[in-house]
Amino acid sequence: MAKQLKRKLKxxxxxxxxxxxAIAAPxxxxxxxxWGASSNLFHQGVAKETDDPDIVAATMAKPGVVLRRPVGSDGPFNESAELPTDLGEGETRPRRRSKSKSGSQKRPAKTARTASRAIDDAAARKAAAAFEKEERRREAARVKEEAARARERARRDKAVTAxxxxxxxxxxxxxxxxEAIEAERAALDARAEAEQERWDKQRKKLEQALRRARE
Structure with a gap:
C-alpha cells in the first residue's frame, strides 16, 4: 500500500x-x-496524457473519478456534463459553452510557471490515496453488482428447480x-366380455326352452 501511495498520478x-x-490515474x-474501454485507446490515438493545468487541477481534485464535458468544447470538466446542445444540426463539433451573462469570466492567460508547476509529494500522496479510495469504491460496487446477479441467478435456478x-x-x-384407470378399464372390459359370454349361453338355453314349450 505504501508503494502505491507514492505512485504519482497523471x-x-x-x-x-x-x-x-479525463481522469487522474497512476x-x-x-x-x-x-473509462470502461475494451481496447487500448492510447494505441489508437484517441487518448493521451495531458498537462493542461485546468484539466490537471480538476482531475487531481477528484482522483480516480471520470470527469466529462461535451465533446469538442473547452469548458471545465466535471462529474455531470451536459450533452452537446447542437446534436443533429450537422455540425462536426458541438457549440462551445457560453460564458456567463456578466461576460467577465474570461480566463487569464496561464504563465509558463503555472502551466509547468508540479504537485508536491504530499499532494501527490493525497491524490494517490484518493484514487485508490475511488478504485476501492468502484471495485466494491462491482462486487456488489456481481453478488446481486449471483443472488438473482440462484433465485431463478431455485424457482426453475422447484x-x-x-x-x-x-x-x-x-x-x-x-395406469390405474387403464387397469380398471381392462378389468371392466374383461368383466363385460365375461358377462356377454354368460348371457349368450343363458340366452341360448332359454330360447331353446321357449321353442320346446311352443311345440
Missing amino acids: TYQTSLGFYDQ SMKAALAA AEAALDKARREHDAKA
Whole structure:
C-alpha cells in the first residue's frame, strides 16, 4: 500500500461518444479501466496524457473519478456534463459553452510557471490515496453488482428447480392415475366380455326352452 501511495498520478484524456473524458490515474491501464474501454485507446490515438493545468487541477481534485464535458468544447470538466446542445444540426463539433451573462469570466492567460508547476509529494500522496479510495469504491460496487446477479441467478435456478420438480411430480401422479384407470378399464372390459359370454349361453338355453314349450 505504501508503494502505491507514492505512485504519482497523471492526467489522461480521451473522447468517447458525446463527451471528452479525463481522469487522474497512476497509469494508462488504470485510466482505460476507469473509462470502461475494451481496447487500448492510447494505441489508437484517441487518448493521451495531458498537462493542461485546468484539466490537471480538476482531475487531481477528484482522483480516480471520470470527469466529462461535451465533446469538442473547452469548458471545465466535471462529474455531470451536459450533452452537446447542437446534436443533429450537422455540425462536426458541438457549440462551445457560453460564458456567463456578466461576460467577465474570461480566463487569464496561464504563465509558463503555472502551466509547468508540479504537485508536491504530499499532494501527490493525497491524490494517490484518493484514487485508490475511488478504485476501492468502484471495485466494491462491482462486487456488489456481481453478488446481486449471483443472488438473482440462484433465485431463478431455485424457482426453475422447484417448477421442474412440481411438473415431474404432477406427471408421475398423472401417469399413475392413468395406469390405474387403464387397469380398471381392462378389468371392466374383461368383466363385460365375461358377462356377454354368460348371457349368450343363458340366452341360448332359454330360447331353446321357449321353442320346446311352443311345440
